[in-house]
Amino acid sequence: MSISTPAAHSPLDQKILEHFPGLVVRKDLTTELKQNAVVPTYVLEYLLGQHCATDDPEQIQDGLESVRRILAKHYVHRNQAELVKSTIKDRGSHKVIDKLTVSFNEKAGFHEVEFTNLGIKKVPIDDSYVKRFPKLLVGGIWAITDVEYELPVDPKASPWQIAGLKPIQVAGVSFEDFLEARSQFTTDEWMDVLMQSVGFNPEPFTRRGKLLTLIRLIPFCERNYNLMELGPKGTGKSHVYAEFSPHGMLISGSEVTAPKLFVSNANGKIGLVGYWDCICFDEFAGKDKKVDKTLVDIMKNYMANRTFSRGIEQLSAEASMVFMGNTQKSVAYMLKHSHFYEPLPDKYIDSAFLDRIHAFNPGWEVQPVRHELFCTGYGFVVDYIAEVLKHLRTEDFTGLYKQHFEISSEVSTRDQTGFEKTFSGLMKIIHPDGKATPDEIGELLEFAMECRRRVREQILRIDATFKANDFDYKPLTGGAAVRVQTPEEKQYPQFANLRPGLVDSSGGSDPAVDEQAATTTEPTTGTQVASQPSATSVSAGSELKEHHLVVPENSKGWSYRRIFGDYVQGCSGIIIKDPYIRAFHQIRNLVEFLRMVNELTPQGDEVSVHLVTGADSDAPEKFERQMENLNQVKDSFAETATPFSFEFDASPNFHARSITTNHGWKISLDRGLDIFQWFESSALNAATNLQEARLTKGCEVSFIRVEKED
Incomplete structure (x- = not known):
């Protein structure tokens, strides 16, 4: 099958190809190949980056055929596992593309590997591979592996052997070259490059829509960053964490345990936080999910201090935490009757846990994923940008706004830490050299403060001991202070200031609230805002009759x-x-x-x-x-x-x-x-x-x- 070539590259595509030669790929090629191979995007783009990182139509077509041949010959489909095993046996050796997971055989004293799709287990693997690629032990990695077959003398031994193993990831990244190439793009152009790299066509998105999408990348470039996003299903919340980077792990929120996530006291084995840059809990919402209270307590300590304990020993890690879940109610309903955390399991509706969240991304503002949103232009091979973001974890941009703006003294330390980490992450993503205009810095600072304010405002609805405070910042050059509010506060001012004493936990509202909701003064403008009138028909108000x-x-x-x-x-x-x-x-x-x-x-x-x-x-x-x-x-x-x-x-x-x-x-x-x-x-x-x-x-x-x- 031949994939059509765009009639002409956009100016942005031409610029990407010029300044990042060999590091970009047409994103529609990934979409096309993914229909036939159930592998992560970074696996496909690793192969596309080797064979299709060009704008020459003939080379792209030849490269696609090469990638198809490689996948057809070496990628293991579950329903063809027996055929692949037979091929290995007949040839004696064969390369396979599969996900490998390693465990330690305590009785035999050596490591064993399991092939996810091929279905073979307890295959011995040399310790040198485990030392070089420790993620084999936690969650596993995709790799190109030379598998050999030979009947052993000992009938208890495995006939399968590993002759070579190469993880699917880029060999190396020059960060200096990356910064030099980035300097050739304007801020708007660079945001569009990143959107295309994530897989979206930037045109249908507003600037705010792009920020709501790009904030999902912060956990890959900011250490110990805690992000929550709740919203309707179908908005691509988990796409980035499932497909974008080999340094991220996507797990079901109901499948995690304390030993799996942190450490097993039985054998001392470090969990996921010790090996992954980002751990995303998908499907985190759900009242029917069973939650271990001990796990919640350990997570609270880790999210605040980066530490967790194994007996009396304190350990630390740098993994960021992302919590994704679906909402069932409208924003207005949640504001009037409960709070945004209402969909979460009850044990996670804990003010101490929620206060560790640095940003709440409003998923209800994110566009539902539609066909026309998918990118057909060029973007980074995802593994390349993933390595760049990993490098940026060593940088700290939290204080870059201080040369232009000051924060109100009323803002608490935890609130300031929260929005500073979000600001730092956005700066790394959009301005990786740390250079931006005061207006650009102010834009990112205000967006970061808004995302943290949403965390705090919703906590106030569930815990009366938390103090309400304004989120203000002021330019050092003079001028009035800017009061940051969330869009939902501005849209629904009659519900914005409801507090625990006014919210009925059964789901109803206090009559005083309904009276208060009739008309409210918008705090930043002083404008009288009336609640939405109820539409009525001609006989409304009269007693209804049969x-x-x-x-x-x-x-x-x-x-x-x-x-x-x-x-x-x-x-x-x-x-x-x-x-x-x-x-x-x-x-x-x-x-x-x-x-x-x-x-x-x-x-x-x-x-x-x-x-x-x-x-x-x-x-x-x-x-x-x-x-x-x-x-x-x-x-x-x-x-x-x-x-x-x-x-x-x-x-x-x-x-x-x-x-x-x-x-x-x-x-x-x-x-x-x-x-x-x-x-x-x-x-x-x-x-x-x-x-x-x-x-x-x-x-x-x-x-x-x-x-x-x-």
């Missing part, structure tokens, strides 16, 4: 809000039963109903909507399309005030259509939500944007009182 409504055929002026608005307003749960939410226009109607409910929901509250419908059984492809569309609706509304779920009812008697609220109303619908006639869908057509502009189908609606749900 009645029967007839919508005439071929009439206009009707909308879901006019028909249903009064009767769904004020509930917290809705069940829609309609066997025919199948075709695209029917699912579009569902989305418009969800939008209507969302608009009627007071800011900070939530109304869950559950659909019971029938499966489109006319053809398998139609059901697949129905599932795909409903799942898309579910995912897109997950972080709104109207979370959506659905199920299928296969009952042959499932015909009646209704909407039932949990505050006492059932709405019987003879046509379901499908009350509008066909119209031409166009962005310029009023009917596309206004239901009132559409012609109706004749239908009847009955409003019936039912018993309220608890």
